Amino acid sequence: MTILSHPIDEQSNPFAIAQQQFDIAADLLDLNMGTRRRLRVPRRELKVAVPVRLDNGDIEVYEGYRVQHNVARGPAKGGIRYHPDVDIDLIRALSMWMTWKCALVNIPFGGAKGGVTVDPERLSLGELERLTRRYAAEISIIIGPEKDIPAPDMNTNPQVMAWIMDTISIHRGYTVRPTVTGKPLHVGGSEGRTEATSRGMICLLREACRHLEMRMDKSSVVIQGFGNVGGNAARLLYDTGVKVVAVSDVRGGLYNADGLDIPAIQRYQAQTGTMAGYSEAEGVTNAELLELPCDILVPAALGNQITRENAARIKARIIGEAANGPTTPAADAILAENGHFVIPDILGNAGGVIVSYFEWVQGLQEYFWSEHEVVENLERIIIKAFHDVVKVAESRHNHMRTAAYLLAVRRVADTAETRGVYP
Numbered sequence: 001m002t003i004l005s006h007p008i009d010e011q012s013n014p015f016a017i018a019q020q021q022f023d024i025a026a027d028l029l030d031l032n033m034g035t036r037r038r039l040r041v042p043r044r045e046l047k048v049a050v051p052v053r054l055d056n057g058d059i060e061v062y063e064g065y066r067v068q069h070n071v072a073r074g075p076a077k078g079g080i081r082y083h084p085d086v087d088i089d090l091i092r093a094l095s096m097w098m099t100w101k102c103a104l105v106n107i108p109f110g111g112a113k114g115g116v117t118v119d120p121e122r123l124s125l126g127e128l129e130r131l132t133r134r135y136a137a138e139i140s141i142i143i144g145p146e147k148d149i150p151a152p153d154m155n156t157n158p159q160v161m162a163w164i165m166d167t168i169s170i171h172r173g174y175t176v177r178p179t180v181t182g183k184p185l186h187v188g189g190s191e192g193r194t195e196a197t198s199r200g201m202i203c204l205l206r207e208a209c210r211h212l213e214m215r216m217d218k219s220s221v222v223i224q225g226f227g228n229v230g231g232n233a234a235r236l237l238y239d240t241g242v243k244v245v246a247v248s249d250v251r252g253g254l255y256n257a258d259g260l261d262i263p264a265i266q267r268y269q270a271q272t273g274t275m276a277g278y279s280e281a282e283g284v285t286n287a288e289l290l291e292l293p294c295d296i297l298v299p300a301a302l303g304n305q306i307t308r309e310n311a312a313r314i315k316a317r318i319i320g321e322a323a324n325g326p327t328t329p330a331a332d333a334i335l336a337e338n339g340h341f342v343i344p345d346i347l348g349n350a351g352g353v354i355v356s357y358f359e360w361v362q363g364l365q366e367y368f369w370s371e372h373e374v375v376e377n378l379e380r381i382i383i384k385a386f387h388d389v390v391k392v393a394e395s396r397h398n399h400m401r402t403a404a405y406l407l408a409v410r411r412v413a414d415t416a417e418t419r420g421v422y423p
Helices: 014-029 033-039 088-104 125-139 158-172 196-211 228-239 262-272 286-290 329-337 351-365 371-396 400-419
Strands: 044-053 059-070 076-083 110-117 148-152 220-224 243-249 252-255 282-284 296-299 318-320 341-343
Touching (some): 014 088, 014 329, 014 400, 044 088, 044 125, 059 076, 059 125, 076 088, 125 158, 148 158, 196 228, 196 341, 196 371, 220 228, 220 286, 228 262, 243 262, 252 286, 282 286, 329 341, 341 400, 351 371
Parallel strands (some): 220 243, 296 318, 318 341
Antiparallel strands (some): 059 110, 243 252, 252 282
């Protein structure tokens, strides 16, 4: 097997990027070749046809996937994404990143990911439900509380999770609450799940500011993405008095150097469906937004946003990656050389999977926690993970992403090697 040791092209697929990130850590850890071969590829891949009867009576067939990268440390865990750009290599990459994310924050899960190649905006609510239930039925052979626990991801939400739980429960003949996480509260969800990723990121930004001797309350923040993660992060920061100077959605963004009124923007967006036309800020593109003057930049949208082309123009001291894979390997080298402090995605957006773990535990026990308990435990786990990564970075003279991978890959490799190979 060839192990990549040279930079890959910026246009390479996400799985090639994920493998290169693993290779860097494997080289530094001097992993044996057998362990590398096992951890470099997914353990299991399922591709399914998802036929859906549309409202007009026609039948359309979509492609669906569920990939389990590794289950050495526990059941697989990962979201389900509905998007036109979903393909097998994207799902492979996301499943691998989930393995490292779970190991990094030291929760007993392996990594998985799923998705359907579809534009959900083109489906009615009934069509979306039929798509979800058929997809759930098709992947039911490999998911379940003891095997693989899905969760929401891009363009999926608590209602989609409720449909999946109900479908699996009907097949089993009884209610199986912990078969998915991210469910509505009244069907076994957890307090604090909706804002978990955003809360985790804000906690990490606070720790990073302390580490760098910056004052977070005096810092300016730019957030790319205004969905569940970016929108909640913007609101939570605003509520604590932090100045958010720019936000964006898929169509573009808003900038005001004096700070934005986040609740007002959220009300405007809810009424109009867009940020365009909001009068209290200057319009900017998503590309321009990344290069704005600020202390903290939070990419919370799609991957491959910070690249070789724009990395040198990034001005933020701290980059908190709330999205999956927002920075390419080539850009990473430029950011490190220029002294930016990057909170890597496998740590930066781990708040969601931490609280998903709490929800899974609560569902298994049929005993549910208060929001205070959830937030307290989330902060305890993610703060420890941050300082674990900082310690590795300082002791080995690496930047934060490499340090995070060293810690996560070592944990998974140790478990895989201890368990051995069957038969």
